[in-house]
Amino acid sequence: MALSKKSLSAPCCVQKLFLPPTKLPHCIRHRQWKLRASQSPYSASSEVSSDALEQALGEEEEVLLSEEDFSSLPIGIPKGFFVVKQYTFSAEKDFDWSQLGIDPKDAERLDLSPRNVSLPIALMMADPIDFPSFSRARKACRKGNVLIHRGALKMDEKTPESTIFDPLMCVRGRVGDRLYPGDTVGKQVRIGSGYFPVLNYKKPPFELPVIIEDDHWALVNKPAGIVVYNQRNGGHGIMTVRAALPFVLAPPKVGTISVLRRPASVHRLDKPTSGILCIAKTKPAMLCLSRQFHDRIVKKTYFAVINGIPTYSNESKISSKTAYELGVDVDPNDLDDWQLIDSPLDEKKAVTVWRVVRSIKSLHANDGYLTLVELKPKTGRYHQLRRHMAWVCQRPLVGDDEYDGGTESAMRFRDRGLFLCSTR
Numbered sequence: 001m002a003l004s005k006k007s008l009s010a011p012c013c014v015q016k017l018f019l020p021p022t023k024l025p026h027c028i029r030h031r032q033w034k035l036r037a038s039q040s041p042y043s044a045s046s047e048v049s050s051d052a053l054e055q056a057l058g059e060e061e062e063v064l065l066s067e068e069d070f071s072s073l074p075i076g077i078p079k080g081f082f083v084v085k086q087y088t089f090s091a092e093k094d095f096d097w098s099q100l101g102i103d104p105k106d107a108e109r110l111d112l113s114p115r116n117v118s119l120p121i122a123l124m125m126a127d128p129i130d131f132p133s134f135s136r137a138r139k140a141c142r143k144g145n146v147l148i149h150r151g152a153l154k155m156d157e158k159t160p161e162s163t164i165f166d167p168l169m170c171v172r173g174r175v176g177d178r179l180y181p182g183d184t185v186g187k188q189v190r191i192g193s194g195y196f197p198v199l200n201y202k203k204p205p206f207e208l209p210v211i212i213e214d215d216h217w218a219l220v221n222k223p224a225g226i227v228v229y230n231q232r233n234g235g236h237g238i239m240t241v242r243a244a245l246p247f248v249l250a251p252p253k254v255g256t257i258s259v260l261r262r263p264a265s266v267h268r269l270d271k272p273t274s275g276i277l278c279i280a281k282t283k284p285a286m287l288c289l290s291r292q293f294h295d296r297i298v299k300k301t302y303f304a305v306i307n308g309i310p311t312y313s314n315e316s317k318i319s320s321k322t323a324y325e326l327g328v329d330v331d332p333n334d335l336d337d338w339q340l341i342d343s344p345l346d347e348k349k350a351v352t353v354w355r356v357v358r359s360i361k362s363l364h365a366n367d368g369y370l371t372l373v374e375l376k377p378k379t380g381r382y383h384q385l386r387r388h389m390a391w392v393c394q395r396p397l398v399g400d401d402e403y404d405g406g407t408e409s410a411m412r413f414r415d416r417g418l419f420l421c422s423t424r
């Protein structure tokens with residue numbers, strides 16, 4: 001379907017903002033946020049004063065809805081959602097989608113008529129900025145961010161305007177829903193209420209230390225032997241990081257916009273791996289952090305104990321400056337040398353930068369030594385660090401029952417778990 005993304009007018013629709021025109025998505029697109037302990041620029045919410053909001057965003061301070069403004073927002077569906085923008089379609093005017101550039105065949109396929117259109121098309125007509133494409137409008141419907149009110153809104157006794165959404169006349173908009181003249185559509189978001197939803201299970205019986213957190217994101221120290229989340233037919237029950245998060249993290253403050261129903265991990269660590277795990281509490285944080293992980297902006301550091309003395313050559317030696325230029329988290333002014341592994345895995349490029357930190361004697365280890373190494377992966381292939389150490393350096397990680405070769409030395413360490421930790 002060929003749809004135009006140019007700015008469109010919607011004479012059959014009246015748009016009303018409950019929040020200032022400075023929208024959160026704009027702040028996300030134009031602000032770079034790195035993992036650090038400073039104040040988050042998503043301080044994801046808005047005040048009714050547009051000038052105050054713009055000033056606060058410029059200073060990267062936290063912006064929240066006041067209790068008065070928070071209580072004045074129309075209530076959405078389900079509980080916890082509030083309408084931040086509404087689109088009222090005139091009962092006297094027909095729908096006009098001609099400016100969207102929809103092909104007549106597509107219009108016939110979508111069963112569009114002057115008095116009856118699909119919800120995604122109505123959203124594109126009403127707000128081409130927030131819904132510039134058919135896929136964007138469909139995505140908003142699938143995520144439950146659209147509320148349909150059949151007929152006119154109720155009159156607010158405090159103001160001479162019709163702004164009250166009658167729950168009996170409201171439904172959460174779905175992609176296949178139809179819209180008629182006189183209907184009102186609300187754009188709704190989940191706003192923090194100061195608590196997580198009631199859980200129907202007890203706190204998981206393991207510790208999950210919190211390293212740092214604010215209203216939008218957190219870092220936790222994942223213990224070894226615990227999965228991040230339940231996979232299909234995983235059978236882990238409540239023994240997951242995701243199940244434990246509501247018990248260890250503080251909920252976002254009241255008025256925080258676009259909060260997640262429950263905190264969720266942005267990335268994952270293997271079950272036997274311990275260390276730092278990044279958590280998102282709000283949708284903007286999840287979006288921006290996920291993008292940083294996807295684009296390799298976030299740089300990771302691991303420490304591991306190797307069974308033996310790893311093999312390497314002078315040809316694989318690189319300086320700290322070269323390692324820094326490769327894109328890993330290394331001080332370019334450091335005088336220490338690093339080792340480079342550039343060995344494809346599963347027919348895909350895989351690069352790991354590593355160095356020996358120290359070695360200690362061990363009666364049961366290969367070569368009579370256990371070696372502590374620092375690992376910095378540039379790529380993120382499946383079991384990359386474990387396979388590179390075992391296959392390229394010929395020395396597996398201690399406790400790695402999948403790649404240790406099953407030797408007598410390896411079997412002595414298996415019951416102690418995998419010695420691999422994400423530290424930064």
